[in-house]
Amino acid sequence: MNTAITAENLSHSFGEDLVLRNVSFSIPKKDFFIIIGPNGSGKTTLMKVMSGILKPKNGQVKILNRPIDQYHRKALARTIAFVPQKAPTDFPFSVAEVVLMGRSPYLGMLGLEEENDLKIAKEAIAFTAMENLAHRKLDQLSGGEQQRTFIARAICQEPDIILLDEPTASLDLAYQAKIMDLMEKLKNEKGITVVMVSHDVNLAAMYADHLLLLHKGQVLCQGLPDEVLTYKTLEAAYGCTLLVDESPLGRSPRVTLVPQKYMNIDRQIE
Amino acid sequence: MLLLGIAMVLGISMGSTDSGIKDVLQNLFLSKTSDSMLYTIIWQIRLPRVLLAALVGAALSLGGLVFQALLRNPLAEPYILGISGGSAIGAIIGILMGFSRFPGVSLLAFTGSIATLLLILGMSSGQTILKKDALLLSGVMVNAFCAAVIMFLVSMTQDSRLHNIIFWLMGDLSMGDMHHAGILAATLLPCFVLVFWLSNPMNLLLMGKEMAQTMGVNIKAVTITLLVATSFMVSATVSYCGLVGFVGLVMPHLLRLVLGPDHRVLVPACVLGGGTYMVFCDLLARVLPKQGEMPAGVITAMIGAPLFIYLLKRSSR
Numbered sequence: 187m188n189t190a191i192t193a194e195n196l197s198h199s200f201g202e203d204l205v206l207r208n209v210s211f212s213i214p215k216k217d218f219f220i221i222i223g224p225n226g227s228g229k230t231t232l233m234k235v236m237s238g239i240l241k242p243k244n245g246q247v248k249i250l251n252r253p254i255d256q257y258h259r260k261a262l263a264r265t266i267a268f269v270p271q272k273a274p275t276d277f278p279f280s281v282a283e284v285v286l287m288g289r290s291p292y293l294g295m296l297g298l299e300e301e302n303d304l305k306i307a308k309e310a311i312a313f314t315a316m317e318n319l320a321h322r323k324l325d326q327l328s329g330g331e332q333q334r335t336f337i338a339r340a341i342c343q344e345p346d347i348i349l350l351d352e353p354t355a356s357l358d359l360a361y362q363a364k365i366m367d368l369m370e371k372l373k374n375e376k377g378i379t380v381v382m383v384s385h386d387v388n389l390a391a392m393y394a395d396h397l398l399l400l401h402k403g404q405v406l407c408q409g410l411p412d413e414v415l416t417y418k419t420l421e422a423a424y425g426c427t428l429l430v431d432e433s434p435l436g437r438s439p440r441v442t443l444v445p446q447k448y449m450n451i452d453r454q455i456e
Numbered sequence: 457m458l459l460l461g462i463a464m465v466l467g468i469s470m471g472s473t474d475s476g477i478k479d480v481l482q483n484l485f486l487s488k489t490s491d492s493m494l495y496t497i498i499w500q501i502r503l504p505r506v507l508l509a510a511l512v513g514a515a516l517s518l519g520g521l522v523f524q525a526l527l528r529n530p531l532a533e534p535y536i537l538g539i540s541g542g543s544a545i546g547a548i549i550g551i552l553m554g555f556s557r558f559p560g561v562s563l564l565a566f567t568g569s570i571a572t573l574l575l576i577l578g579m580s581s582g583q584t585i586l587k588k589d590a591l592l593l594s595g596v597m598v599n600a601f602c603a604a605v606i607m608f609l610v611s612m613t614q615d616s617r618l619h620n621i622i623f624w625l626m627g628d629l630s631m632g633d634m635h636h637a638g639i640l641a642a643t644l645l646p647c648f649v650l651v652f653w654l655s656n657p658m659n660l661l662l663m664g665k666e667m668a669q670t671m672g673v674n675i676k677a678v679t680i681t682l683l684v685a686t687s688f689m690v691s692a693t694v695s696y697c698g699l700v701g702f703v704g705l706v707m708p709h710l711l712r713l714v715l716g717p718d719h720r721v722l723v724p725a726c727v728l729g730g731g732t733y734m735v736f737c738d739l740l741a742r743v744l745p746k747q748g749e750m751p752a753g754v755i756t757a758m759i760g761a762p763l764f765i766y767l768l769k770r771s772s773r
Contacts, residue, residue: 237670263672273664274528277717287660291672296720297656336667343671 190215190347190379191236195245198231205231206242207403213396215346218373219381220390222414223400224424229383230271232400233351236381237268250346263291267340271351273332278323281335285310285320288342310342314368330361337368347379348372355385362386366393391415391438399423415439506735507637509752512697513707513734514727515644515689518651520704521726522686525658525719526679529591530709531767534569534690535701537595541602542572543691544625544699548609551621562643565691572598573687624698626751640696647689648727654678655719662717700734700753702760707733709767 189212196209205228213219223229234240236247238254247254249265257265267288279287288310289303299307311320314334324332333353340348350369354362369380370393384390390397390411397414399407401423407414417430420441427449433440516534523532534540546568550561579594610621657678660668669675693700707730708722715721737755744750 234666237666239666239669259674260672263670266670268666268670270664270666273667274662276528276530277525277662277712279659279662279717283716283718284663287663287671290656290660293656295653295656297659298720339667 188215189213189251190217190249191381192248192251193232193236193245194248196232196235196242196247197244198228198235198240198242205403206235209245209400209403209405211398211405211408213379213381215379216373216377217379217381218370218393218395219379219398220394220396221381221383221398221400222385222387222390223406226402227400227423228403229400230351233268233349233381233383237266237349238262239268260291263343263345265345266347266349267343267345269333269336269340269348269350269353271353271355273336275324275327275332278325280321280323281316281327281338282307282311282320284324284335285316285338285342288339291343306344307342310338313341313372314338330357330364333357333361333365334368337365341372341376341378345378347381350380350382352383352385354389362389369393387415387420387441388433391441392433392435412439415441504634504637505738507634508640508697509734509738510731511637511640511644512693512700513703513730513732513737514648515693515730516700516703517707517726517730517733518648518704518723519686519690521708521719521722522651522658522682523704524708525662526682527591528662531592531705531764533702533704534686535699535704536592536599536764537572537576538598538602539569539572539576539687539690540694540699540701541599541606542575543569543687543694545602545605545609546571546691547695547698548606548621548625550695551617551624552609552613562692562695565695566688569687569691569694570684572602573683623751626698626753636696640692643692644689647685648723650685651682652720652723654682655723658682658719659717698751698753701757702764703730703734703737703756705764705767706756706760709763 191213193209193211196206197204198206209228209232221229221232231240235242238247238257241255249257249262254262286299286303286307287297289299289307290297292303293299311317314337316331316334316338319327319331319335324335327335337348337350337353340350348369353365353369357365366389369382372378373380382390394411396409397407397411398405399414399419406423407419415430416439417428420428420430427444429442429444430439431442432438520533523534523537524530526532543565546564546566547561550564553560576591576594576598579590579598606625610618610625613621657668657673660671660673661675661678665675707726711722711725711729715725734752734756737759738752741750741752741755744755
């Protein structure tokens with residue numbers, strides 16, 4: 187069986203709020219899997235459940251065909267790495283120090299690194315093209331550079347799966363492409379399964395092998411990008427008028443937001 | 457990086473408590489004519505006092521370091537958060553009830569500090585513990601309340617213990633003898649080791665709870681262990697030496713500035729550096745007044761409070 191993550195009937199609630207309802211899906215190994223959906227659709231919660239941060243009220247997550255709660259803490263950390271949307275940067279660790287922290291699931295309590303760990307950290311820094319910044323302090327870096335540091339840290343963890351919660355949010359265009367290219371390279375060269383939550387439907391369409399559209403805590407649609415990104419599903423999920431055609435680059439759908447003032451024109455097109 | 461680590465360790469041990477104590481001893485040697493009297497003075501009065509100061513300083517600055525890491529708030533410190541105050545209430549009750557220093561008073565002080573810790577966490581965790589202002593404000597209020605309770609207890613006392621209590625409250629190291637220093641060392645040293653053992657998880661916790669957890673840290677266990685160990689250290693020092701404030705603010709910040717934020721270096725550095733700092737403060741407290749001496753807490757507060765204001769100003773930018 188070549189599945190990286192299996193979700194079986196996941197349900198979760200915060201108090202009265204049902205955030206996830208019977209969510210089931212499976213992610214193949216070496217896949218670039220992107221979860222999209224409107225605000226409050228449960229994307230981040232799903233991410234936390236998959237990474238073992240949250241325990242779902244119902245259902246279970248299997249990592250490499252083994253239930254997540256059967257993993258020892260450190261063993262899980264050697265299998266899955268998680269890059270949160272935002273991490274605190276107010277204690278001035280250097281880039282190299284942060285990346286090296288990724289080795290701790292392999293180390294004893296004090297986390298004393300050996301030659302080999304330093305080598306792996308160096309490779310992770312090179313992979314993310316952060317060599318020049320390795321000795322800079324975290325709080326002196328831009329948002330995109332911080333994000334790349336945290337990704338390098340995740341790579342240094344040598345996981346089979348990397349989970350990222352909106353890594354491109356609040357980054358400018360060039361950096362969005364850089365991060366997405368980096369994830370693609372990670373998948374292709376290291377064979378790591380990349381699972382990502384994203385706000386950006388178009389970015390998701392261009393990079394993802396498979397998409398999952400979440401709406402009000404339920405799976406609305408999942409599959410290949412052109413199966414998921416249709417006028418019908420998107421309108422059902424986002425509740426606004428959208429135009430879906432093919433990207434000028436070909437092979438992936440393109441979603442265009444239709445502002446109110448173009449509404450009449452849009453009807454004519456239909 | 458490895459070289460850096462070695463250099464750090466070297467740098468710390470050269471400016472450590474050991475040499476600090478040696479300096480103090482040498483000063484004493486030179487300032488007084490050597491006699492058999494001196495032997496007694498050094499061994500029965502000075503040495504226990506210096507040891508006590510070093511232990512208290514080490515425990516308090518380590519306490520500050522732990523709180524700053526766990527609450528991810530550079531202004532956290534046992535005294536500012538009111539945890540020292542809480543254990544002081546417990547300790548005073550113990551003293552007034554006539555318990556002996558070691559199990560009785562210390563135990564009550566520990567109860568007091570845990571109670572305040574829970575109170576503060578409860579008050580500030582409704583939103584998020586990380587909110588600087590919420591945490592500091594609740595600390596200030598807890599402190600004010602503790603001070604009121606302490607004053608209440610003090611004003612109920614009429615007898616000769618009054619002077620002692622007030623002096624003790626302001627952070628007094630003069631009561632120590634070798635026996636006390638021994639007990640304190642026995643209670644504190646395991647805590648130091650425990651905190652050092654958890655220094656790498658502390659590093660990871662600085663990167664946020666989620667990241668720490670997905671790197672294999674058992675957050676709950678680590679946090680609770682650290683909080684309890686720290687409260688224990690603080691209450692132990694409070695029951696011996698009263699309220700010594702701001703040590704936990706000065707040393708961690710100074711050391712972080714010099715050595716960087718890695719707790720595997722900072723924890724031992726804080727133990728050594730805090731000890732050195734406290735020994736110096738106590739020395740000043742002994743030497744400065746022409747007659748008698750003043751509590752060391754006066755000195756630490758005089759140095760620490762302005763630094764706190766400076767840090768507050770800088771961090772709110």
